[in-house]
Amino acid sequence: MPPSFVLPVLPDGRLEQRIGESKPAYNEAEAVTEANRCLYCADAPCIRACPTGIDIPTFIRKIATGNVKGAARTILAENLLGYSCARVCPVEVLCAGACVYNAWERQPIAIGRLQRYATETTLDNGGMKALYASSLKASTGKKVAMVGAGPASIAAAGLLAMEGHKVVIFERKQVAGGLNSLGIAPYKLKANDAFKEIAWVFDLGDIELRTGIEVVGGDFTIEGKITAKSLLSEFDAVFLGLGLGPDSALGAKGEDGPGVHGAVELIERIKSDAGLSLAGVSHALVIGGGNTAIDIAHELALLGVQEVSMVYRRSSEQLSAYAHEIEYGMKHGVRVRTERVLTEIVRDASGAITHGKLAHAKDGKAVAGTEELVPCQLVAMAIGQSRATDVAKAFEGVELDGKGRVVVDAATHRTGNAKVWSGGDCVNGGKEVVNAAQEAKLAVRDMLRALAG
């Protein structure tokens, strides 16, 4: 059988290629030494802090004993995306943040790096197929459709394929992986490494990827589009891994025009578009106080933009970005300006951005008469993303909450339509890859019961 996932070839000269890794891979000696520091706690707090509940002390002990393959099995048993999560998880606020060593004023165990060592060492030698060769099930003849090829769908697809179900993934873009491929800060995970993981998952069974296809409402299927109705009739089950919609706009004067980017869109271009250039950009403003804001600000700083300011309308205590990410970004030159609002983007006669007009803010609102002009040539908007509500609404019975999130049963992740499950950002409003992996796991457990019927 030919490989079911052909690794996409990204053009050479992407900006992400210039950025190094913040937590480089451990070699064997480093991993074993770090693993031997682990106390092997009973009822360990790190396990409880992991959204997928990986038995962390057990996998770490296996690294220490040289049973690296077993360590990978322990990780993947709870989280099929254990490789990318090892690299993108905010371990500082999850497992490593709960490590008992913190209490003792010692460095917590570098759980993310150990998890990467176990999964990468094992999967680079034969992938998941070799690891699970003896337990993969024969074809059941059942078919499941995934809408969107982000982390939730990839995880769900792998778990279903292991059980012998055929999976077809419909992706609007040309490239699979969603934010894992195109939205993760390059110092954590580069696109090609995300693709590597997708290939491992696809090897687990009969998984087909159809890119460039949009799922729509209505009754008629035209080229490049497929209707929700036809998915519901052709497949035994459907999983919605829709992610989020486009970046939101601020609505400031001068916002329309060149030099203003949505943060998610700009990160995607840094990771995939060899044509993107930051030539002439010495000053940049990033609007927002969340993790996407600090990510793009940090990336711009690493790419040589001399002054990158993250502009947030409320106080520093209210920043929703992780403290460790802000600290790390500031180490590389990111400046955080709190209680400031961008009121206007000033352009010259040619339309190029010359300044941003920043006003002091009180309770998140601009105070008149306090504006100052700050030089900048680029503005990135990181003030949230819209919801992919249209696709969800196309499925009869699927409900959305007031914030546009797909409503599911918390234990089973089944939607209002008995044949439709959902997980990931479209359900939780935008969390970590590890949350998507856990929600996919819960959904698949219920789907397997339903498919066994």
Next chain:
Amino acid sequence: MADLSIDFCGVKSPNPFWLASAPPANTGGQVMRAFDAGWGGAVWKTLGNPITNVSSRFGGIDYANARMMGLNNIELITDRPLEVNLREMYEVKKRYPKHTLVASLMVETREDWREIIKKVEDVGSDLLELNFGCPHGMCERGMGSAVGQEPKVLEEITRWVVEDAKVPVIIKLTPNTGDINEPAEAAAKGGAHAISLINTIKSLMGVDLERMVPTPRVADKSTNGGYCGPAVKPIALFMVSQVAKNELSRGLPISGIGGISNWRDAAEFIALGATSVQVCTAVMHYGYRIVEDMIEGLSDFLDSRGMKSVSELRGKALGSYVEWGELDLDYNIKASINAESCIGCNLCYTACMDGAHQCIHIPGRSKEQSEAAGHYHIPAEIPAVPVKVAGVPAGRFVPVVDDHECIGCNLCALVCPVPGTITMVEKPGLIGRKETWNDRVDQGRDLNPGSLDSTVARRAKR
């Protein structure tokens, strides 16, 4: 500052720290560098008839991140010409007259012994150490531990050497014997002036699972070697104290050997009866420089205990080493966990559940949950004291010791990673007065755990 100098069979040494007969005492250049670093004496690498060594020679065993917790070797005695060794020994003694130079010897016939004794005495050796301990290679030729394991042979050779030697004779014993008292008594009967122990323990270091050859590997084969290093210290302490207490050998000075890495180890050997101590593995690992800490640490320790000299420490702990039958059955301790420093790792809990007496409880469980976890006795109250440290999620509690079930075994305190967090607290005894097993046997209330004969013998002795 306490006086660290010692008198070993009439030979003065500036301190009790000697290099053991091993690679660190292989050449004159090495021994002189060691003396410059502060070592008080050196037992030269064993001299004897010419041999050929192999490569490789050493195997190490690690534990977690600790390298070389144990070491073994398949090296034989010196592979340098006798004349070269003698010339260098002469040079060393000439330049360092106050340091202790010990010649370690291993030959076969009485003629060989007579000849080599004369030679090493002529170059100024202060003491002779007869190597009856080496458990690899040489023993296959009827020497080393082959002698140490045959008390009659050991006694006979000891007698030859003592008759011929002008300087005091130390017998180095092998631990590879059923009862260390037998060779020690034989040495005493043969007229030995002192005893050193332990030599290395017969061992296979491991197996190279790729090649299916044990380690250390010589081409496609391996052989058993002699095991030493920090891991053997408890065995050595036991044997040293046996010899120190033995009625026949207890008058003889002891040079203690086995896993000594620092001043504290040395102090322990001396407290159990050693006069000098010999070091090999720690020097092979870290170099001669470790002696600076040994001298300073022992000196400060003696000062802190008000002891004027190292000889005041000798044998101080020996009296409290008794047979099991003399232990107080009324002594009663219970584990106590300090909630201020507990980090909530629960290692004490899991060790007690699976390796001890199921007496440590995790608060917040129902009676049914506790029973399902494997507890047999559930206290009426299990106070839920939160672990008071940053980074630990809410709902985590300091484990609770059930005094009713705790038998005071120490295991929880041994596994706890935070020093001082689990202490063993004395409680009133259940008998109400000191009582030993031997008391009970003497009173006819119990049988001796050994045999009826030994009980009768004990009564007769008393």
